[in-house]
Amino acid sequence: MKVLGIETSCDETGVAIYDTESTKIVSEQLYSQASKHAEYGGVVPELASRDHLKKLIPLIRLTVREAGLNLKEIDAVAYTSGPGLRGPLLIGASTAKSIALALNKPSVGIHHMEAHLLINLLENPAPSFPFLTLLISGGHCLLINAKSLGDYEILGQTLDDAVGEAFDKVAKILDLGYPGGPKIEELAKRGDPTAFQFPRPMTNKNNFDFSFSGLKTAVYYEFQNLKQINDSQKADLAASFQAAVSDTLLIKTREAMKQTGLKELVIGGGVASNKCIRNALITGLEGNKIYFPPINRCTDNGAMIAFAGSFYIKNAERTLGLDIKPRWPLSDLNNG
Numbered sequence: 001m002k003v004l005g006i007e008t009s010c011d012e013t014g015v016a017i018y019d020t021e022s023t024k025i026v027s028e029q030l031y032s033q034a035s036k037h038a039e040y041g042g043v044v045p046e047l048a049s050r051d052h053l054k055k056l057i058p059l060i061r062l063t064v065r066e067a068g069l070n071l072k073e074i075d076a077v078a079y080t081s082g083p084g085l086r087g088p089l090l091i092g093a094s095t096a097k098s099i100a101l102a103l104n105k106p107s108v109g110i111h112h113m114e115a116h117l118l119i120n121l122l123e124n125p126a127p128s129f130p131f132l133t134l135l136i137s138g139g140h141c142l143l144i145n146a147k148s149l150g151d152y153e154i155l156g157q158t159l160d161d162a163v164g165e166a167f168d169k170v171a172k173i174l175d176l177g178y179p180g181g182p183k184i185e186e187l188a189k190r191g192d193p194t195a196f197q198f199p200r201p202m203t204n205k206n207n208f209d210f211s212f213s214g215l216k217t218a219v220y221y222e223f224q225n226l227k228q229i230n231d232s233q234k235a236d237l238a239a240s241f242q243a244a245v246s247d248t249l250l251i252k253t254r255e256a257m258k259q260t261g262l263k264e265l266v267i268g269g270g271v272a273s274n275k276c277i278r279n280a281l282i283t284g285l286e287g288n289k290i291y292f293p294p295i296n297r298c299t300d301n302g303a304m305i306a307f308a309g310s311f312y313i314k315n316a317e318r319t320l321g322l323d324i325k326p327r328w329p330l331s332d333l334n335n336g
């Protein structure tokens with residue numbers, strides 16, 4: 001069975017085809033709108049919608065052609081139905097449903113964060129349920145006990161900014177541009193991670209929740225104090241901030257592994273592409289099995305939606321009702 005996956009929840013238009021027989025992504029395309037939003041310092045939802053509208057169909061055509069297929073050979077269409085930006089979600093959902101209806105094939109809405117989690121199962125070796133999951137993206141920071149497909153117990157989450165959001169805001173303070181995560185990572189390579197002593201928020205609390213807003217403010221105050229900041233101080237700020245995030249994620253995750261007794265850790269979401277965070281988790285959790293998606297499948301992509309779609313074909317529909325959910329807690333998913 002060939003599943004076409006469509007991701008449009010934010011500022012990436014992602015399209016891919018997953019083949020359940022070869023268990024491979026046979027073709028994938030990604031178009032990032034990031035440069036369009038850069039001058040505004042963040043995603044402008046209306047611009048995002050218009051760009052998805054322009055790019056999605058050509059990208060689907062290209063993906064199908066590069067797979068050596070005809071659109072009629074697609075067996076099902078999966079799309080992100082939430083959480084995400086309303087307009088972009090509507091464009092993905094309406095395109096997916098229209099294609100499916102025209103082909104008389106089923107379509108299925110996918111939870112974006114579940115797709116970030118499940119994409120790890122495509123790797124070899126793959127984790128097996130139950131496992132602990134750390135999802136770190138622009139909108140979420142979640143520690144989850146993933147018990148089985150569709151059964152996710154949220155152990156902790158951010159009380160304010162998501163991790164990626166904190167990276168983006170700190171990048172704005174340092175005037176690095178958008179999206180901030182990769183820019184901070186790049187600049188931090190030249191900085192000293194011990195130059196500034198930033199807090200490791202909530203690590204003294206006996207729970208698995210996070211809070212990154214205060215850490216971002218701490219960077220802001222140091223930045224203000226420096227007045228005429230030079231490049232090396234900027235790099236030190238970036239490296240020290242990144243080290244504080246890495247330590248915080250490690251401390252919380254290590255404690256969650258201890259308390260749940262889970263021995264496998266699955267990581268997903270855009271921030272999982274950060275090598276400093278990857279290394280901190282690998283080193284600090286030695287003895288446990290840790291799974292990351294390949295770097296290009298950490299940030300939003302169509303492959304994760306096509307692959308997640310293959311698990312949920314049995315839920316697929318043949319209707320045109322647009323069931324998007326811009327706000328959709330992962331714990332609201334019910335089994336299968």
Ligand code: KG4
Nearest residue numbers: 137138139164181182269270271274299300
């Ligand atoms: O998963 P994702 O592509 O979209 C959401 O679902 O939100 O994550 C995007 C977030 C952005 O905040 C971006 O700055 C962050 O992931 N990010 C990174 C890196 N690459 C992307 N953060 C830190 N280091 C990176 N290398």
Ligand code: ZN
Nearest residue numbers: 137270299300
């Ligand atoms: Zn995402």
